[in-house]
Amino acid sequence: MNQDLIVSRSVDINATSSKVWETLTKPEIIKEYLYGTETITDWKPGSEIIFQGEYENQIYRDKGIIQQNILHELLSYSYWSGFSGLEDKPENYSLVTYGLLKKSNTVTTFTWTQKGFASEDGHKHSESGMEAFLNQIKEIAER
Helix, strand or coil: CEEEEEEEEEEEECCCHHHHHHHHHCHHHHHHHCCCCEEECCCCCCCEEEEEEEECCEEEEEEEEEEEEECCCEEEEEEECHHHCCCCCHHHCEEEEEEEEECCCCCEEEEEEEEEECCHHHHHHHHHHHHHHHHHHHHHHCC
C-alpha cells in the first residue's frame, strides 16, 4: 500500500451539514451513489464497517474499522477492498476521511480524502472518478 498516494477533493453542497451527514451515513442513501452497495456499521469508533454487493457479476465484501466520528464534522475509517488485489492485512488498508465544513446555514463544504492506494492505477482510477462521485453526493443531498 502506497501511503504517499492521496486523492482529496471538495465540493460545496447547498444543504445543511446535518443533511449532508445523513447522505453520507444512511445506508439506503449510500446505496444510491455506491452502485447498490449495502453498508453495514453502527458508525462508532472501533466498530467494523462493511461494504458488500455485486459488481460486474462479482460478489464483493470490502471492509474497515471506524476511526473517528465527530457528528456533522468528521468521519474516518480504514478501508480494504478485495478489488485491490492485496491481502486482507492492516498494512493494506487505506484511510478514508469525510470532512464537513459549515460555510453558512445552507451551504456545507464536503471534502472526501483517501490516503493509501495499492497501485498508481488504483490512484488514477479514483482520481478520475472523484468529480462525478462528489457531484452525485451533492445532487442527492440537495434534493
